[in-house]
Amino acid sequence: MxxxxxxxxxxxxxxxxxxxxxxxxxxxxxxxxxxxxxxxxxxxxxxxxxxxxxxxxxxxxxxxxxxxxxxxxxxxxxxxxxxxxxxxxxxxxxxxxxxxxxxxxxxxxxxxxxxxxxxxxxxxxxxxxxxxxxxxxxxxxxxxxxxxxxxPAHEAARADGVLKDRFRYPDPATGADIAVRGRRRYDPATRILTDDMDYTFTADGRTEHAHRTSRMYxxxxxxxxxxxxxxxxxxxxxxxxxxxxxxxxxxxxxxxxxxxxxxxx
Ligand SMILES: C[S@@+](CC[C@H](N)C(=O)[O-])C[C@H]1O[C@@H](n2cnc3c(N)ncnc32)[C@H](O)[C@@H]1O
Missing domain, CATH: 3.40.50.150 (Vaccinia Virus protein VP39)
Incomplete structure (x- = not known):
């Protein structure tokens, strides 16, 4: 192979x-x-x-x-x-x-x-x-x-560029919540959706940023x-x-x- x-x-x-x-x-x-x-x-x-x-x-x-x-x-x-x-x-x-x-x-x-x-x-x-x-x-x-x-229309409708609470889940390492806030933007010309998200580890207040780019079809x-x-x-x-x-x-x-x-x- x-x-x-x-x-x-x-x-x-x-x-x-x-x-x-x-x-x-x-x-x-x-x-x-x-x-x-x-x-x-x-x-x-x-x-x-x-x-x-x-x-x-x-x-x-x-x-x-x-x-x-x-x-x-x-x-x-x-x-x-x-x-x-x-x-x-x-x-x-x-x-x-x-x-x-x-x-x-x-x-x-x-x-x-x-x-x-x-x-x-x-x-x-x-x-x-x-x-x-x-x-x-x-x-x-x-x-x-x-x-x-x-x-795309469904996703674009949620891409208002406003910073908001996105989701939470338990940290696999500690079990304490990770709270994610983010901003989603959509460019209809390129059909590119951009997510910028801040992950806050509630156990110690640390944050990690994630940038995500995807194309709608x-x-x-x-x-x-x-x-x-x-x-x-x-x-x-x-x-x-x-x-x-x-x-x-x-x-x-x-x-x-x-x-x-x-x-x-
Ligand atoms: C939304 S996840 C879906 C994972 C899985 N199919 C599921 O249903 O849970 C998208 C996946 O695409 C993978 N991915 C992104 N670009 C890729 C590429 N060029 N080649 C292979 N995998 C890729 C990511 O690493 C990620 O695991």
């Missing part, structure tokens, strides 16, 4: 406390509403499954418990360390530190998934096409590439980028219960396939 290493630029966006494995898991402990959807989809494809931007294995781990061959890939070493700590000494899932914009695992998958709006880490068209091209190279001839992404934005990588949209849902998308949908769930299935397996 060969893998290209990340060039480091992706790490700039994730090397802060927001993407520190133990902190991510405490922060997202109650984010579970998407798990059944991904479990059902993975089960239907029968595997193998590749999860891009797999983080701490929040989804890869339950999918592997279905008995499927699962590989989780993420650029942030701290996230993969946490995934491995939860998994134990042997897989599945297998976890790899790699950049989703440029990876080569030397095999193909029945399902390639990019969950939890992680496509928003692709900050321009070139990054998106590069990632989708790598996806196409890893997708079995009749495989499914699936992603979910928050609807509509389904119509994604369609031509997928096409440039030889992928096409085959189905869209507006929620994890598989209801059709509407103007009010907070999320977009897209299923894609090869434009023309390749003869190679």
């Amino acid at each position: 060969s893998e290209r290493q990340t060039d480091g630029s992706a790490l700039r966006h994730v090397s802060n406390i927001y993407y520190r494995g133990p902190h991510y898991d405490r922060r997202y402990a109650t984010y579970t509403h998407d798990i059944d959807f991904w479990r059902d989809l993975a089960h239907d494809t029968g595997g193998p499954v590749l999860e891009l931007a797999a983080g701490t294995g929040r989804l890869s781990l339950p999918l592997a418990r279905l008995g499927l061959d699962v590989v989780g890939l993420d650029v942030a070493p701290s996230m993969i360390e946490q995934a491995l700590a939860k998994r134990g000494p042997t897989g599945p899932p297998a976890f790899r530190v790699a950049d989703m914009r440029s990876f080569d695992l030397g095999r193909r998958f029945a399902l390639v998934m990019l969950a939890c709006s992680s496509v928003c880490h692709l900050l321009d068209d070139a990054d998106a096409v590069s990632c989708f091209t790598a996806v196409a190279a890893h997708l079995a001839p009749h495989g499914v590439f699936a992603l979910d992404v928050a609807t 509509t389904t119509d934005d994604l369609r031509p980028l997928l096409a440039r990588a030889g992928l096409r949209l085959t189905r869209a849902y507006g929620d994890f219960d598989r209801t059709p998308p509407t103007e009010d949908s907070a999320t977009q769930i897209l299923l894609c396939a090869h434009d023309a299935p390749s003869p190679r397996s």
